[in-house]
Each structure stands twice: as C-alpha cells, then as structure tokens.
Amino acid sequence: MPPSIAVFADDKVGLYCTQWLIENHRSDLTDIVTTSRNEIYHIAVRNGINAHIFKDEASYLRVCNDNLEMHDLGLLLWWPKIISPAIISTAKLGFINTHPSLLPFSRGKHYNFWALVEQSPFGVSLHQVEKAVDCGAIVAQQKITYTWEDTGETLYHKAIAAMKELFIETYPSIRELDFTSRVQDLSRGSFHLSSELEAASKIPLDTPMTARHLLNLMRARTFEGHPGCSFCDNGVEYEVRIKITKRN
Numbered sequence: 001m002p003p004s005i006a007v008f009a010d011d012k013v014g015l016y017c018t019q020w021l022i023e024n025h026r027s028d029l030t031d032i033v034t035t036s037r038n039e040i041y042h043i044a045v046r047n048g049i050n051a052h053i054f055k056d057e058a059s060y061l062r063v064c065n066d067n068l069e070m071h072d073l074g075l076l077l078w079w080p081k082i083i084s085p086a087i088i089s090t091a092k093l094g095f096i097n098t099h100p101s102l103l104p105f106s107r108g109k110h111y112n113f114w115a116l117v118e119q120s121p122f123g124v125s126l127h128q129v130e131k132a133v134d135c136g137a138i139v140a141q142q143k144i145t146y147t148w149e150d151t152g153e154t155l156y157h158k159a160i161a162a163m164k165e166l167f168i169e170t171y172p173s174i175r176e177l178d179f180t181s182r183v184q185d186l187s188r189g190s191f192h193l194s195s196e197l198e199a200a201s202k203i204p205l206d207t208p209m210t211a212r213h214l215l216n217l218m219r220a221r222t223f224e225g226h227p228g229c230s231f232c233d234n235g236v237e238y239e240v241r242i243k244i245t246k247r248n
Helices: 011-028 039-046 057-067 111-118 152-174 194-200 211-220
Strands: 005-009 029-034 050-053 073-077 095-099 122-128 138-144 229-233 236-240
Touching: 005 011, 011 029, 011 039, 011 073, 011 152, 029 039, 039 050, 073 152, 095 152, 111 152, 111 194, 111 211, 122 152, 138 152
Parallel strands: 005 029, 005 073, 029 050, 073 095
Antiparallel strands: 095 122, 122 138, 229 236
16 A cells, blocks of 8 residues: 655655656555645646645644545655644654755755855755754665866766655655654754854955865855945945866
8 A cells, every 4th residue: 555645845855756756656646735826836726736825834733634644754855944843743754855955954045055165065965853953863865976177067067966866766765654764963053043144155365264164165155146246445336256166
C-alpha cells in the first residue's frame, strides 16, 4: 500500500519536484498545498489530487480536521513559510524540508550570501522539521564545491540544481517510511535572519578589513536583478558588484 503524502510546494524547485512525484509516484500523493493558483495548483487539479491554497494555518487545519485521517508524511518542497507544531502534527511521521545549505551551516535565510561571507561548507539538505528553524535531524545531504568565481547568484542556481537531484535520489527511501536521520550538531554552523542582510552588506570605508573578506562580501551580494553591497561617502551612497575570473 502506498504511503499517504502531503506536499507543500512553491517556486521552481517545488514545481519540478511535484511534477516528478506525479509522474513517478502519483498514488503516494493525497494533498498538494501551494501559495496561489499557480502551475503547481493547476497540475494537481489536472491529475485529480486534492489542491489547496495556503491562506493561513487555521484554514489548513480545518481542511485536515474535515478529512479526519492523518497523512503518513509531509514534504516541504521549497516552502516559503514556517509551519507550526500544529501543522507538523497532521502527519504521523512529521514533515521533511528542503533547505539550500549544508546544515548546520547557514540555517535560516540568505544561505548563498552567508556561505561566501563566512566561507563555510555549502550544499543542500533534506531534514526533519521541528519547531526551531532548520534544526531538525538530517535525512540526506549533497555537498557543493565553490571557487573564487562563484557569487551569490551562482550558488543560488547550484543549490536549485542540487536540490532537485537530491530529492529524486532520496525519495525512494523516504516513501518507504523507514528513512534514517542524524541529529545536527548545532554547536557548529550558523543561523541568520532576513533582517541581518542589509546591515551586513554595508561596506565601512574607514574601517580596516582584509581584502579576502571584502572580496567575499562583494561577490556574496552579486546577483543580477538584486541590490549589491553599498557604501556611503560624503553623503552619497554607492552600490558595488564584482566579477572574478580565473586567469589562464
């Protein structure tokens, strides 16, 4: 008998993984939750799967109560919201989350920025969801190497590609509902809030800083279509990005 899986999905990774699940394990999926009437929502409807738009926690819990039966497992596929213990408890084995960092490094927000600034190991992780953010036991990981030529933008795209691969490789063992996990060593790594990004991206012109740290800082905020690092001189604010290429 197939497991009963609830999928919370959003954005590119969520769409890709949801499509893959429908094509390969349609019978596992009982509910698909997304953020709007987007392609994820429509693909669920086309395939006869219960589709929900997440408006708030209370409305989702009412749907769960109406169904009466718990899911075996929940999956957060690039889900942008923190889910509460009440939602986690709607699945017998809880939820597994996709996180674009090599946990316990770069927990929280802006993983691509902090990996370069802190020069920490980088990768993607599948982990069990707990009340604390990105602190649950690790189910699977894939390490990603980076060089001086990488930026916040290239790490973002590398994480997307690696997460798709890791999910597809790991799902066959997840669906057996007997996956193994290992507790994170939270004494290592780091955790960052969204609110930290702008302050960390300001370059103080008259404060000593190593060239290594300055270069890492500038490339971490180099991302087409997004603000770069900034500095202020004589009341005028400037923005700076960087391109580093290896010489032949």
